[in-house]
Amino acid sequence: SQQGEEDPQALSIQEGENATMNCSYKTSINNLQWYRQNSGRGLVHLILIRSNEREKHSGRLRVTLDTSKKSSSLLITASRAADTASYFCATPEGGGGNKLTFGTGTQLKVEL
Amino acid sequence: EAGVAQSPRYKIIEKRQSVAFWCNPISGHATLYWYQQILGQGPKLLIQFQNNGVVDDSQLPKDRFSAERLKGVDSTLKIQPAKLEDSAVYLCASSISSGGAGEQFFGPGTRLTVL
Numbered sequence: 001s002q003q004g005e006e007d008p009q010a011l012s013i014q015e016g017e018n019a020t021m022n023c024s025y026k027t028s029i030n031n032l033q034w035y036r037q038n039s040g041r042g043l044v045h046l047i048l049i050r051s052n053e054r055e056k057h058s059g060r061l062r063v064t065l066d067t068s069k070k071s072s073s074l075l076i077t078a079s080r081a082a083d084t085a086s087y088f089c090a091t092p093e094g095g096g097g098n099k100l101t102f103g104t105g106t107q108l109k110v111e112l
Numbered sequence: 113e114a115g116v117a118q119s120p121r122y123k124i125i126e127k128r129q130s131v132a133f134w135c136n137p138i139s140g141h142a143t144l145y146w147y148q149q150i151l152g153q154g155p156k157l158l159i160q161f162q163n164n165g166v167v168d169d170s171q172l173p174k175d176r177f178s179a180e181r182l183k184g185v186d187s188t189l190k191i192q193p194a195k196l197e198d199s200a201v202y203l204c205a206s207s208i209s210s211g212g213a214g215e216q217f218f219g220p221g222t223r224l225t226v227l
Contacts, residue, residue: 004154033215042116042203042218043155088154099168100145100216102154 004032004089004103012109019076021106023089024069030092032065032072033100037086046074046087079110114138116219118204124225130192133222137185137206143167144181145216146189147203155203161187162210191224199226 007022025032031050035043049056049065049072056063062075076083086105093101117136125131137144142163147155158177159169163184172179176195181187191198201223205216 035218042220043205043216044218045215048215090154099157099160101157104152104154 004091004101006087006089006103006106008106009104010107010109012111013079015079015081015110015112017079017110019079019083019108019110021074021087021108023072023074023103025072025089025091025103026070027091027093029067032063033090034061034063034072034074035088035090035102037088037105039085043088076108079108081110081112084108084110116204116206116217118202118219118222120222121220122223122225124227125194127196127226128193130190131194131224132188132190133202133204133224135187135189135204135219137187137204138217141206141208141217142184143207143210144187145205145207146179146187147205149201149203149221151200158189167210194224194226196226199224 004023004025013019031048033048034046036046037043047058047063049063051067060077065072086107088102088105090100090102093099119134144161146158148158149155158172159179160167161181164181177191179189201221203221204219207216
């Protein structure tokens with residue numbers, strides 16, 4: 001079963017613009033992770049936010065977590081063509097340190 | 113630090129044939145995962161090993177899929193016999209900690225096409 005669901009499914013923006021993608025999940029969690037997948041490559045971990053954190057930054061990335069709404073958002077500022085990829089949120093199923101369940105992903109395309 | 117290695121990168125087989133994938137995790141990572149990623153979907157965990165023991169294989173189709181991790185390092189995933197719906201990318205990942213407690217490091221994947 002899919003724990004996380006990303007929204008939108010696809011997003012197309014111009015280079016330099018900001019990109020926001022959202023993730024909703026179903027059960028309680030102790031952390032939420034975001035991964036990026038470039039075409040034809042494996043996934044790369046971007047950022048992990050714990051359940052007691054509300055916001056976290058890493059370079060041009062900003063992640064928020066609202067446990068009351070069971071949702072998270074990933075903001076990429078000043079996007080670049082190299083940011084073109086699929087972005088997935090992932091949560092430990094069952095709330096604890098159990099298996100990581102990935103969402104369906106948002107396909108981001110950054111055009112020059 | 114060397115990443116997670118997988119081979120082969122691509123494999124094309126006929127249905128009912130068998131196929132095996134190999135994974136070498138990052139040195140020192142006790143936990144190893146095999147995921148199946150069907151086109152347009154997120155990765156789905158097939159099996160998780162902690163050292164050489166199975167932690168979770170609840171989504172592994174055991175009638176045709178098998179996996180082992182001898183000596184707690186390298187791992188192989190086998191499909192026998194393959195079906196058309198097994199066409200997917202098979203991703204191997206490893207982590208220092210168990211389950212969803214922390215970051216997982218992924219290999220480049222093996223793209224399997226079943227004809």
